[in-house]
Amino acid sequence: MVVKRRLNCGFDFSSVPKAPRSTRMKVSSKRDDVDSQLTAFDLLASLAGKLLEESESSSTSTYGDSQEDHHLVVNIKQENVYNNKPCKSELSHQGNLSSKSPSENTSETCLQVSSLENDCVLDKAPVSDCGKIALGLKQPLVGCGNKNEDCAVHVEQGEATNGLMIPDTISLKDPSHESVHLDGVLNGSLGGYMNQSKLVCRDDDDENYCKFFKFSDKCNKSYRPMTRVGHRRIKKSKYGRAFPRSKCFEDTRTDGCLKALYRKRKLCYGYNQWKHETVHRKRRLSDKGLVVTSDGGLSSESVTNSPQKGESVKLSIKSFRIPELFIEVPETATVGSLKRTVMEAVTALLGDGIHIGVLVQGKKVRDDNNTLSQTGLSCRENLDNLGFTLEPGSSKNPVNIMPTDSTNLSERSAASLELDSRIPLCLQDADHVINYGTCVEYSQELVPYQSDITADEQQPLSSDSRAIVPVPPLEPEALAVVPLSEKPKRTELSQRRTRRPFSVTEVEALVHAVEELGTGRWRDVKLRSFDDASHRTYVDLKDKWKTLVHTASISPQQRRGQPVPQELLDRVLAAHRYWSQHQVKQNGKLQAAAMMVVE
DNA sequence: ATTAGGG
DNA sequence: CCCTAAT
Structure with missing residues (x-):
């Protein structure tokens, strides 16, 4: 018997296929293709590549x-x-x-x-x-x-x-021009997604890390993204962690197996994808005066002609x-x-x-x-x-x-x-x-x-100051980015991720996803609504939901941080109530079934 | 790899 | 957010 599960959104949950986890399709991220910071990434990827290679060669x-x-x-x-x-x-x-x-x-x-x-x-x-x-x-x-x-x-x-050559008639981050930049990759990578409601909130100034695609309320039955090959993809790791904790820094002395280390690092940094892609790509943004050359850098080639209006500004x-x-x-x-x-x-x-x-x-x-x-x-x-x-x-x-x-x-x-x-x-x-x-x-x-620097020597680090900012006498491990000691301490291995408060938009997306998927399918929630927000792991989403439920349960006066619209909080509670009850029902059914079997 | 829950 | 145990 098919039990139809419906939520007030009208979505028919039975239509959502839930394959066994082992058969679930692995998903590629599309996010990188829409990264307007491509040029900077490339530049730095190139650099990081050099650094990596150098490091490997001497490691x-x-x-x-x-x-x-x-x-x-x-x-x-x-x-x-x-x-x-x-x-x-x-x-x-x-x-x-x-x-x-x-x-x-x-x-x-x-x-x-x-x-x-x-x-x-x-x-x-x-x-x-x-x-x-x-x-x-x-x-x-x-x-x-x-x-x-x-x-x-x-x-x-x-x-x-x-x-880098930038015609001065082109504003650096003019959205209209940026879109041109993005189109090429969007078309190539999003493919089947283009017909779905896409929510890309990538503000230029603030909260620009909120990037994800939100699917329409129709709940496309095949919402699981298709794996796509060959598009640009930069992902530190599946979990969006630059340092997957202890796995990044395994000692290489024992076996000297650089290849193994290299693979690990590929996982750690996703650098290889970068390089591979930048090396083989030669994407021209001819009208925009930017040329990404095969070496991943920016070149002034092919952009020598001045635009119609005004002089070119040539920068290097x-x-x-x-x-x-x-x-x-x-x-x-x-x-x-x-x-x-x-x-x-x-x-x-x-x-x-x-x-x-x-x-x-x-x-x-x-x-x-x-x-x-x-x-x-x-x-x-x-x-x-x-x-x-x-x-x-x-x-x-x-x-x-x-x-x-x-x-x-x-x-x-x-x-x-x-x-x-x-x-x-x-x-x-x-x-x-x-x-x-x-x-x-x-x-x-x-x-x-x-550590004993005098107060007047302590000048704030600013773009206008060449002052050498003294390092306060902190615990070394507190700021240690990379462990190198023979016996790495845990504190050296882990750099706590920076706190990234969920924006209202993200909360909305999360609530929406949970409304439809329930509270126990964080992987699906991630894939569905946060697949392009690499910094949001499904654990993050689960945690956020936890705090959302808590927030919704307390009085508004007790809430802190960026306020979440009450409407959303209401939905949180409603969904939480619904799904917890639903789970109870399921458990009940399971129990009943089990008892029937026993009997 | 995911999920659930405590810290 | 992190960490861990249990799947």
Whole structure:
């Protein structure tokens, strides 16, 4: 007998096929195709790829073999990067490294790695010479304990020639143009979805991580997405976690099986897909002045013609910096392991997607609809004032929130990783763009960790400040992004995800899905309504539902956070009531059936 | 891999 | 959000 289950939405649940889990189709994400940050992703994917490769090639090195876990806490910090001071060579810009106070004879030697000056290290270097990833240490890291002078980390990007030309009549994130960008991928990847109601809430400024497709109330009977092959797909993991906890960092010493590690990393970072796709793709956005070349970078090729209106603004992204990262490594760690650590930290940072910020004279331009000329960037001489930032995808409003107090360490941890982690881009002079293309270079300098820094030395990290921000004396593990110790502590393995409050839109989608699917099918809920929100795992959805039920059960005065419309809360309670009752019925039936069998 | 529930 | 136990 078929029991028809109906909810007030009128949906016939019996029409929803529920295959055994083992036969359920695995679903590919479509989300990435609609990512308007493609160019930035590509750029960084290319970079991350280089870093990864470099790391892999050197990863036969071992972790420290000393039993004493001396650690170097390396803090890679972003600082001011919006100037374009020329420089002669990177060697001339290695940071100072002074030792920690000798009196602090702890096992922790903390170094703060700050950016090199934001100079165009590769200024006027031929494109072909821009490459070579090298993480150079003037001294062996092991020796940096108390005499850290001249310890500098250089991560140099190779190969990729990243150029960017943007006609000034095109606004950077003009939705109308963005849509052009998206169309190509949407058509290719969404296919059968196009006829369904699609909800893509990807706000440019805020809450842009809410991206999912919501299906129409018709509840398409074959709502399970079809697997699609060949479309672009960037997914850190099925669960949207950049670091699937302990699985990312298994020790490679034992077997030295790089391939195994590489596979793991592919899972961890989804990098391989990136590279594979960027390498083989040559997508032209000819009318928009952007060309993604086969190397994954941005090139100025084929976009030399000026648009009808106004002059072209030719830009070349020359370098950018790694934002603040905390890395903890043993003193006995090898250089190779340090490379790997830096790479992993950077990859983790980028893993969540990035956004582009545009800065004019150091100030962020928020109006995406203004043209460049309207923004005052039509003149060549103004280009010096233009800067780009790469912002974490989760950053709503990437302001610097570096706290001056250390009262809330865990909050600071998340903040420094998620909100301070802007990666500014340095633009070279427009005159050089044709001749030299663009090189992307990572460079940091090591600066001492000082826990006893004076208050007036503590300057907020801001885009206008070149100040080296001291690292508060936090627990190293609190900020450790990448574990490297021989015996990784749990705290080193796990970086708590940043809190991402559900938007009302998301709540609505969740409620809607649960209304139809019930409270015990979170995987289906995920697939149905949050498949493109990689950061929302089905556990997240389950948890959110739990809190929603709780929220709906308490008085409005007791509720906190962004208010959820009462209407939604009512639906939450209704659905919760319905499904809990429904489950009871089912259980009852099962029990009855079981009893019948027994009898 | 999912689900359920406590922390 | 995290973690774990149980499927």
